[in-house]
Amino acid sequence: MEFLSIDEVVKAINGKIVKEGNSFKFNGVSTDTRKIEKGNIFFALKGENFNGNSYINDASDKGATLCIIDEIMFNEEKIKEYTSIIKVENTRKALLDLAEYYRSKLNIKIVGITGSTGKTSTKDLTAAALSSKYKVFKTEGNFNNEIGLPLMIFKLNNDYDVAVLEFGMNNLGEIHRMCKAARPDIALITNVGISHIENLKTRENILKAKLEIADFFHEDNVLIVNGDNDLLSPLNSHKFNIIKAGFNNKEDYYANHIILNEDNVLFTVCEEKTGENEEIEINLPGKHNVWNALLSIACGRVLGMSLKEIREGLKNISTTGMRLDIIREEKYTIINDCYNASPDSMKAGIDVLINIKGERKIAVLGTMKELGDEAYNAHKEVGKYVAEKGVEVLITLGEFNKAYEEGYVNETKGEKKEIFNFNSEDEAANFLRDHIKYGDVLLFKASRSMKFEGIIKKLKTKE
Structure with missing residues (x-):
């Protein structure tokens, strides 16, 4: 982080100093008191279940030299001498405002x-x-x-x-x-x-x-x-x-x-x-x-x-985790694409599944979030695509199991295909442990909130 003076910060975020400390060197920004480092600027953000303004004393104890607040909830007697505090109208806006000023430098x-x-x-x-x-x-x-x-x-x-x-x-x-x-x-x-x-x-x-x-x-x-x-x-x-x-x-x-x-x-x-x-x-x-x-x-x-x-x-590409990570186990291959999911990325993952050499192709699919009124048809369309591509086994979890099944079964038209629906990752992991065969290739794909990496972890656990 390049140097910022406290006067620059105050002006950039349209704030007011309510407590002035004796240290004005800032080496980074944090919004989480669990990760604060000495010399950080701490922004007290609010969420549905927390209010960062109530953690100012903790932030000061951990070395924050500047705290940005939009509510006064701290005990001034317990604030360290090195910590300054600036009050603004809205800390979320102030975070973006200071970033805008910093970017300009x-x-x-x-x-x-x-x-x-x-x-x-x-x-x-x-x-x-x-x-x-x-x-x-x-x-x-x-x-x-x-x-x-x-x-x-x-x-x-x-x-x-x-x-x-x-x-x-x-x-x-x-x-x-x-x-x-x-x-x-x-x-x-x-x-x-x-x-x-x-x-x-x-x-x-x-x-x-x-x-x-x-x-x-x-x-x-x-x-x-x-x-x-x-x-x-x-x-x-x-x-x-x-x-x-x-x-x-x-x-x-x-x-x-x-x-x-x-x-x-x-x-x-x-x-x-x-x-x-x-x-x-x-x-x-x-x-x-x-x-x-x-x-x-x-x-x-x-x-x-x-x-x-x-x-x-x-040639130097370094990829972010859980995005089409291909994990080759001794008996089977896993495609870990658990980070997020949409209709387009589901189809892309299925294409990769089909292209990997192996015996059976197994798609383990969960809910795609934030699709609103399009959700049922979108899951049905993915089920149909799985069948079109010749995936032998479809395993689904989540609220749209029926939509996946409808698309998959309608497309297979009575051909011998296998589809299994589960309500929990434990059920799915136990089923997979019992039914995976040598040479199988498995794709795991769902929206991030479903945390499908947990199924992979359970699957690989031998106990």
């Missing part, structure tokens, strides 16, 4: 990534692609919301050349507020599906929310989109540059000669404007990762890299 390019699916894989691919030429920071884990994103910004300093930041959302306005703080120079949109349609009602509204990533763009900024997505393909703008990538040779960047292997993908990327091409290998499975890689390649070109430099960078 940085001489660094920021790449913003959003989309209904594939954000994290594209983040990992983009950071890798740029790594052969630049020092790159990328969003850690799932720090991609209005609390997580500013915390990532505070981890930046001018030693970095580029930051690749992920922007998630549940509703309109969220990406706009985050982009006001982060001010990305380049933005990538992976696709527009039906994730979060429960809140946003239509795909057009989802598109509108995703396009907020360009709300602060001008003529020097670049938006890179998946040109094969039906809602992104027609995009055009007179305010900023748009680059499209896909499998169509009319796109600015397109892929051909695609080879899908079990653990990686090979393809040739072609640049329409220059006629250049390069053979690319990415150590991730699935055709969907070709789209993600094309976006990262276009980003590298915008930042002045050659296709050869990008190719070398992509």
